[in-house]
Amino acid sequence: MPTRRSTPRPLPPAKKQAARFALQREADRTATAEDYVELIADLLREEGEARAVDVARRMGVSQATVTATVGRLQRDGLVETKPYRGLFLTAEGQTMATAAKARHDLVVRFLIAVGLDAETAEEDAEGLEHHASDKALAAFARFLAEREG
Template sequence: MEKKLTESIEDYIEAIYLEDKKNGKGVRITDVAAKLNVSKASANDAVRKLKTLGHVEQERYGQIFLTASGEKLAIEVYEKHRLIADFLVRTLDVSIENAQKDACGIEHIISDETFEKIKLFLKNANPNGQ
């Protein structure tokens, strides 16, 4: 079983994924740092760790690209964030701003069981996927 990544590393991989979805040409370290409101040095450290784990590829001072394993992980993290935020808004009437903020924290600590129940609840509440 794969070792659980830290919240911070999950945030970085999600940020890289979302930035790459915008332009599809890789991501610059400055974009990652800006998205997460961290220094370029902190972003570089995280990218180095993700590279060591095999989740990103980056030539020296070049664009950052997710590997297949990195993209799979990023999609899982992003799906958790998106569905938790959706659950909070649609089910509990939480404001979108607070739901996004809360989902950011919850996505890292929620159990697989609870997350699967939320997914099932949302699917049953909206069977047509709208």
């Protein structure tokens, strides 16, 4: 892909670069929790229940992976399980799901506004939504407000 810059950018100071990588590792860890709670909220809204088998099918993972992840989400206070009733979000889980959905929708709208087709925007938003900083998200929102305003 062509770039406007003809000379490579110098490396940032080591401490600053390490902090950037640490932020990305934290975003990776948080991404799984956000994806799960967002999907559980969607299933509860659309189907009235969120079962582990449905989460596994939609995430493209095994039920064993869902069981392990849900166990972690329970320990983190985001998800509750009830025997023979499936998965439910705690208030904290619902708050996370709502925020994740809003970020996802914002990123999709931004990507479409800059020229991507809707399908690609949806696919790309799955990764970008977890890694964009609050500053970047605010810039996306300002761009959209100016464009739509």
